[in-house]
Every structure is written in structure tokens, then in C-alpha cells.
Amino acid sequence: MSKFKExxxxxxxxxxxxxxxxxxxxxxxxxxxxxxxxxxxxxxxxFLTGTRWKPGQDIYGILPMIIGSIYVTAGAIIIGVPLGxxxxxxxxxxxxxxxxxxxxxxxNLLAGIPSVIYGFFGLVVIVxxxxxxxxxxxxxxxxxxxxxxxxxxxxxxxxxxSSLRAVPExxxxxxxxxGATHERSVFxxxxxxxxxxxxxxxVLGIGRAIGEAxxxxxxxxxxxIIPESLTKGVRTLTTNIILEMGYATDLHREMLIATAVVLxxxxxxxxxxxxxxxxxxx
Amino acid sequence: MSNNVMRTADGKDIYTMSAAxxxxxxxxTLLTRIIVYLAAAIAVCVLLLLIGYILxxxxxxxxxxxxxxxxxxxxxxxxxxxxxxxxxxxxxxVVAVPIGVGSAIYLxxxxxxxxxxxxxxxxxxETLAGIPSIVFGLFGYLIFVIACKFNYSMVAGFLxxxxxxxxxxxxxxxxxLRAVPDLYREGSFGLGAGRLRTVFRVVLPSAVPGILSxxxxxxxxxxxxxxxxxxxxxxxxxxxxxxxxxxxxxxxxMWAQLSEGLYTEQAYATAVVLxxxxxxINGVSGIMASKLxxxxx
Numbered sequence: 001m002s003k004f005k006e007x008x009x010x011x012x013x014x015x016x017x018x019x020x021x022x023x024x025x026x027x028x029x030x031x032x033x034x035x036x037x038x039x040x041x042x043x044x045x046x047f048l049t050g051t052r053w054k055p056g057q058d059i060y061g062i063l064p065m066i067i068g069s070i071y072v073t074a075g076a077i078i079i080g081v082p083l084g085x086x087x088x089x090x091x092x093x094x095x096x097x098x099x100x101x102x103x104x105x106x107x108n109l110l111a112g113i114p115s116v117i118y119g120f121f122g123l124v125v126i127v128x129x130x131x132x133x134x135x136x137x138x139x140x141x142x143x144x145x146x147x148x149x150x151x152x153x154x155x156x157x158x159x160x161x162s163s164l165r166a167v168p169e170x171x172x173x174x175x176x177x178x179g180a181t182h183e184r185s186v187f188x189x190x191x192x193x194x195x196x197x198x199x200x201x202x203v204l205g206i207g208r209a210i211g212e213a214x215x216x217x218x219x220x221x222x223x224x225i226i227p228e229s230l231t232k233g234v235r236t237l238t239t240n241i242i243l244e245m246g247y248a249t250d251l252h253r254e255m256l257i258a259t260a261v262v263l264x265x266x267x268x269x270x271x272x273x274x275x276x277x278x279x280x281x282x
Numbered sequence: 283m284s285n286n287v288m289r290t291a292d293g294k295d296i297y298t299m300s301a302a303x304x305x306x307x308x309x310x311t312l313l314t315r316i317i318v319y320l321a322a323a324i325a326v327c328v329l330l331l332l333i334g335y336i337l338x339x340x341x342x343x344x345x346x347x348x349x350x351x352x353x354x355x356x357x358x359x360x361x362x363x364x365x366x367x368x369x370x371x372x373x374x375x376v377v378a379v380p381i382g383v384g385s386a387i388y389l390x391x392x393x394x395x396x397x398x399x400x401x402x403x404x405x406x407x408e409t410l411a412g413i414p415s416i417v418f419g420l421f422g423y424l425i426f427v428i429a430c431k432f433n434y435s436m437v438a439g440f441l442x443x444x445x446x447x448x449x450x451x452x453x454x455x456x457x458x459l460r461a462v463p464d465l466y467r468e469g470s471f472g473l474g475a476g477r478l479r480t481v482f483r484v485v486l487p488s489a490v491p492g493i494l495s496x497x498x499x500x501x502x503x504x505x506x507x508x509x510x511x512x513x514x515x516x517x518x519x520x521x522x523x524x525x526x527x528x529x530x531x532x533x534x535x536m537w538a539q540l541s542e543g544l545y546t547e548q549a550y551a552t553a554v555v556l557x558x559x560x561x562x563i564n565g566v567s568g569i570m571a572s573k574l575x576x577x578x579x
Contacts, residue, residue, distance in 0.1 A: 002476060005478060006476055006477060006478050009478050010388075010392055010477075010478075012384065013384050013385070013387050013388035013391075013392055014388055014392070015384075016380070016381045016382075016383075016384030016385040016387075016388060017384070017385035017388040017389060017393075017399075017403050018385075018403070019381050019385065019448070020385065020403060020406050020407045020410055020448060020449065020452065021402060021403060021406045023406075023410060023445045023448065024406040024409050024410055026421070026425065027413065027417070027418075027421045030421055030424045030425050030429075031417065031420065031421060031424070034424055082321065083321050083324060083325045084325065086317065086318050086321030086322060086325075087321055087322040087325040087326070089318055090318050090319065090321070090322035091322070094315070094318055094319070094322075095322075103326065105565075105568055106326075107326075107329070108564070108568050109561055109564050109565060109568065110329045110333075111564075112499070112502045112503075112506070112560055112561075112563070112564035113332075113333075113506070113557065113560060113561075114505070114506025114507070114508070114533055114556060114560060115506070115508065115509075116506065116508045116533050116536055116537050116540075116556075117332075117336065117506075117553055117556065117557055118332070119540075120336070120536070120540060120549065120553055121332045121335065121336065123540065124335075124339075124546070124550075125335060150328055150329070150332065153325055153328070153329065154329070157325065181307075181311045182311075183310075183311045183314040183315055183318075184307075184311065187314065207412050207414075210414070211413075211414025211415070211416065211417070212414070213414070213415070213416040213509040214508040214509050214537060218540065238414065238416045238509070241416055241420060242416055242419075242509060242512065245420070245423070245512075245513050246512075246513070256420075257420065257424070260416070260417055260420050263414065263416075263417065264413075264417055267412055267413060267414060267417070268409070270412065271408065271409055271412045274408075274412070275405075275408065
């Protein structure tokens with residue numbers, strides 16, 4: 001009897017563990033099966049390189065959204081990574097103990113702030129500021145980049161900090177013993193040694209930035225055209241879905257799912273990069 | 283050149299930096315330090331500004347009638363949204379916690395090292411964790427709303443959320459189980475307990491704080507989620523009469539107020555409630571986690 005119980009529970013646990021496999025398979029099947037045939041209907045090449053998105057006239061080109069996603073993500077990285085990385089270096093190597101005890105839990109808390117709040121902050125603070133500085137509507141590539149840059153800060157700080165802390169103290173001490181200053185030891189010895197962990201943090205940030213929908217839709221302007229400058233409005237892959245899914249039907253709806261396919265492929269590439277970056281650490 | 287060379291007592295030449303280079307380096311050191319402090323200050327200030335701004339603008343916008351029982355277009359009460367959030371969170375956890383803890387038990391206690399299946403499970407869990415919430419939303423829409431014919435409903439919403447938070451619960455639970463010393467297990471086996479009894483009576487109880495911190499983290503994500511819910515649970519305000527009907531959570535409530543464009547003041551108030559709620563939830567999770575690591579250390 002107890003042997004039977006042991007074995008049956010073992011199977012139950014195994015089934016639980018397989019749920020995540022099932023979930024990923026189902027997600028792939030549903031998204032791809034609904035998106036890929038429609039992509040074929042319009043023409044994959046035309047879909048990916050078309051510069052006009054006019055669902056009313058059955059014209060579906062998502063190049064503006066692909067470029068928009070890349071612009072906004074790149075902007076977020078340019079803003080968020082240097083700031084986050086330097087902040088992580090401060091936390092790991094420069095921060096007085098007393099301050100650290102306050103700062104660390106505070107940053108952990110910030111990591112959990114919902115994206116709708118970041119979007120709201122962007123809408124009521126950064127958009128008006130942009131209107132004052134550059135004129136126009138204020139919703140632009142730059143605004144979206146700044147909001148996303150702030151949003152990925154906590155992620156980048158916490159991952160980078162823990163990988164900096166994982167570098168053996170003896171590396172740093174060795175550099176000091178060779179006569180290097182504190183700063184030089186940190187930047188020339190500890191930081192290079194933590195490179196793979198830092199990379200993993202950056203890739204995680206890229207994934208978060210490219211997948212963000214709600215916050216971006218509030219501050220990016222959402223025009224489906226390739227932006228000519230940083231202060232022009234932009235639409236990303238994610239916002240394309242969130243804006244039009246509510247009223248889309250038939251082919252239009254399938255094209256939105258096809259947009260998700262493209263986004264999904266981007267994310268898979270990023271995930272593989274992330275695993276590689278993490279794998280190198282071991 | 284000659285002043286860059288020092289001769290030691292045993293006649294060896296040691297090359298040193300020139301005075302100018304040394305001065306340059308010292309300047310560089312100072313500059314580096316300034317940049318690091320400045321960047322840290324900016325990063326922390328921006329994040330504090332975000333919270334501060336929403337609290338300062340939002341708290342005055344809070345009024346008592348925003349917590350009235352009924353939602354009307356004149357009075358954007360958030361009580362129904364709060365009730366929906368609680369229902370949605372509980373139901374998503376009822377689905378996700380047993381599955382998540384079960385799979386963590388399999389990974390930590392049953393699976394042998396180098397098992398191919400385990401590698402696949404880890405890969406898919408990592409993939410699941412990296413999928414953006416809008417893709418979860420679209421998936422939930424396709425499978426639950428369309429294929430299962432649930433329409434926009436609470437059921438479609440919490441099932442989508444359950445899949446979304448599964449990796450979080452799995453990972454934290456597995457870490458908590460692995461942190462339990464092997465001595466405990468050996469002691470239990472030594473007393474004649476089977477693996478199952480060991481897991482439930484010895485390993486799980488001592489891993490509870492870690493598991494709870496993961497569950498609370500998941501609650502934080504559910505409470506703040508918008509993109510996965512807009513097209514699954516829908517945006518109908520008010521408490522639904524059944525789970526097969528649409529109802530919006532607090533985060534969706536805020537999103538809807540903003541996209542309708544008429545309720546910015548009310549959105550400030552909603553933002554404060556949402557922000558405070560999430561900060562409390564994450565704070566509790568953090569305290570749980572630090573208690574665990576204190577016990578370990």
C-alpha cells in the first residue's frame with residue numbers, strides 16, 4: 001500500500017513538472033498556428049518588410065513596428081545600462097554599510113512596481129517635460145526609451161550587483177596588493193571577472209524592455225510609421241497588439257497574432273543569448 | 283626617462299610611472315569615483331522621485347467615496363476592482379501553487395542528476411519566465427477566450443495568470459527545498475520514513491518561509507499585471523455575478539481610467555492604492571526571504 005502511494009505520488013510530481021513543458025508547447029502551437037498561415041496569406045516578405053500598416057485597406061507591413069521595438073529597446077539600454085551598472089558597482093564596492101542596509105531592500109521593492117505605474121509616471125511627468133523641451137506631443141521614441149530605461153534599472157542593478165559580489169574577494173585584494181587604487185581594482189579586475197553575470201543582467205533587461213506593452217503604449221505616441229527622429233512618435237510590436245486586439249477581426253486579428261510571432265522569435269533569441277551568457281559563468 | 287627608473291639595493295632596475303602620468307591617474311581615480319557616486323545618486327533619485335511623485339499627487343486625490351461599494355461612471359469606485367483583484371489572485375494561486383510546488387519537489391527531491399527530462403523542464407521553465415506578458419495575454423485569449431469559449435471572463439484571466447507565475451513559484455520553491463540540509467532527510471530516512479513522508483513531514487515544513495516568499499512575489503506580479511489580462515478577463519468594471527463573466531482588477535482599472543482619458547485625477551488615486559499594495563506585498567516577501575537566509579547563516 002505505502003509502496004503504491006510512494007509511486008503514485010512520484011508520478012503526480014512528475015506530471016506537475018511536465019505542466020511547464022506543456023504550457024510552452026501550447027503557447028508555441030497556438031501562437032504559431034494562428035499567426036504563421038496568415039503571414040503566408042499576406043506574404044512573409046511583404047509582411048516583414050512592408051512599411052505601411054493600414055488594416056482598413058488590408059495592408060499589413062510591420063517593419064515600422066520592428067524598427068520601433070529595436071529603437072525603443074536600444075534607447076532603454078543606452079539609458080538604463082550605464083546608470084544601472086555604475087549603481088551596481090556603487091552598491092557592491094563603494095557603498096557604506098549603513099546606507100546599503102537601506103538601499104538594498106528599497107531597490108528590491110522597486111523591482112516589483114507594476115509597469116502600468118511606470119507608464120503613468122511617464123505620462124504625467126516625462127511627456128509634459130518633453131513637450132516643454134522639444135515641443136510637439138511629447139510622446140516619442142525618446143520618452144518611451146526613458147520610461148523603459150527607468151523600468152529596467154532595478155533588474156540590471158540587482159543582477160549586476162550579485163554577479164559583482166560573486167567575484168572572489170582575492171581578485172580585488174590581489175589588484176590592491178599590486179599597487180592599484182580601489183577604483184582601478186574594481187574597474188579593471190572585479191568588473192571584467194563579473195562580465196558574464198553583467199551580460200546576463202543586460203540581456204534580461206533587453207527582454208523586459210522589448211516585451212513591455214502597457215507602459216510603452218502610454219508614452220510612445222503609437223503612430224505606425226518609421227520615426228524620422230528621436231522626438232517623433234513610434235509604435236512597437238507589443239503596443240501594436242495591445243492597441244488593436246480589442247476591435248480586430250478576421251485577417252486583421254491574425255496579423256496581430258503574426259506580430260506576436262515576430263515578437264516571440266525575438267524573445268526566443270534573447271532567451272538563448274541569456275542562457276549562453278549564464279552558461280559561460282559555470 | 284631616467285627619473286622613471288628606480289634602482290633597488292640589489293641592482294635591479296624598476297620602471298615606475300612618470301610624475302605626470304601619476305598625476306593623471308590620480309585625477310582619473312577621482313573622476314571615476316565621482317562618476318560612480320553620481321550615477322548611483324541619479325538612479326536612486328529617479329526611482330525615489332517616481333514613488334514620491336505618485337504618493338504626493340495621489341494621496342490628496344484619494345476620497346472616501348472612491349471606496350463605495352458600487353462603481354458608476356460618475357464615481358470611479360475602486361472597491362469592485364479590489365475585490366476582483368483578490369478573487370483573481372486567490373484563484374490563480376489555487377492553480378499555480380500546487381503545480382509549482384509539485385514540480386519543484388520533483389526537481390529537487392526525485393529527479394536524478396543528468397536526467398534529460400530535467401534539462402527539458404529547466405529549459406521550458408526559463409523560456410516561460412522570459413515570455414512577455416502581452417504574449418501570455420494573447421495566448422490566453424486564443425486558448426481560453428476563443429478555443430474554450432470562456433469569452434472575456436475571470437476564468438480565462440486567472441488561468442492565464444496561473445501559467446504566467448508558475449516559473450516564479452517553481453524557482454523559489456526549488457531553491458528553498460535545496461536549502462534544506464541533507465541531514466534532515468537522512469535523519470528522516472534513518473527513522474524509517476519513506477521519501478514521500480520525508481518530503482511532506484520534514485523537507486516541506488522547513489522550506490515554508492522560502493516557498494511563501496516566492497508565492498508572495500507571485501501575488502505582487504498578479505496584482506500589478508495588465509497586459510495579460512486586458513484580453514482575457516476584460517475590462518468590465520464591477521464585481522461579476524459569476525466567474526464566467528468579465529471583471530477588471532485594480533491594475534486594469536487604472537489602465538482603463540487612463541486610456542479613457544477622462545479620469546486622470548482618479549487614476550492618481552488608483553495608482554497610490556496599487557503602489558502601496560504592491561510595495562507591502564513585496565516588502566513582506568523580502569522579509570520572509572531574509573528571515574530564511576538568516577536562519578541558514
